[in-house]
Amino acid sequence: MPPRNSSVEQRALRLIYDAGEEGLLQSELWKLLDVSSREGSRLAKKFEEKGRIVRDKVINDGRWTYKLVSKNEPVTLDSVRGCPCLICSEVEKCFRGGTQDPVYCLLLTAWIDPRIETDA
Numbered sequence: 639m640p641p642r643n644s645s646v647e648q649r650a651l652r653l654i655y656d657a658g659e660e661g662l663l664q665s666e667l668w669k670l671l672d673v674s675s676r677e678g679s680r681l682a683k684k685f686e687e688k689g690r691i692v693r694d695k696v697i698n699d700g701r702w703t704y705k706l707v708s709k710n711e712p713v714t715l716d717s718v719r720g721c722p723c724l725i726c727s728e729v730e731k732c733f734r735g736g737t738q739d740p741v742y743c744l745l746l747t748a749w750i751d752p753r754i755e756t757d758a
């Protein structure tokens with residue numbers, strides 16, 4: 639079982655991500671997570687330092703606070719366009735340690751970084 643902190647962090651990042659471009663006020667996040675403002679502020683600073691979120695200083699109900707906005711972009715179909723796995727006949731046998739292994743697949747490697755010479 640993962641440590642509680644990791645679970646709280648994952649939930650926090652998910653809530654901030656789900657808030658989209660509008661972001662989420664710090665105080666709202668702490669209520670949703672049921673953590674203290676001190677613990678919440680520590681998390682927000684940590685996420686900002688790791689480049690996961692932006693903290694925008696805003697006034698809410700006459701008091702300064704932070705709005706937290708995720709820096710993660712939503713995944714789009716463009717991000718997987720041309721991926722060889724989408725049309726690969728071996729996909730069901732392909733996993734770590736399987737008959738096919740994505741770590742050693744030359745087609746996938748060439749798609750991820752065309753600068754790498756693979757002869758694929």
Ligand code: SF4
Pocket residue numbers: 722723724726727728729732738739740741743744745746
């Ligand atoms: S990693 Fe390679 S073998 Fe595996 S599904 Fe993708 S293209 Fe096929």
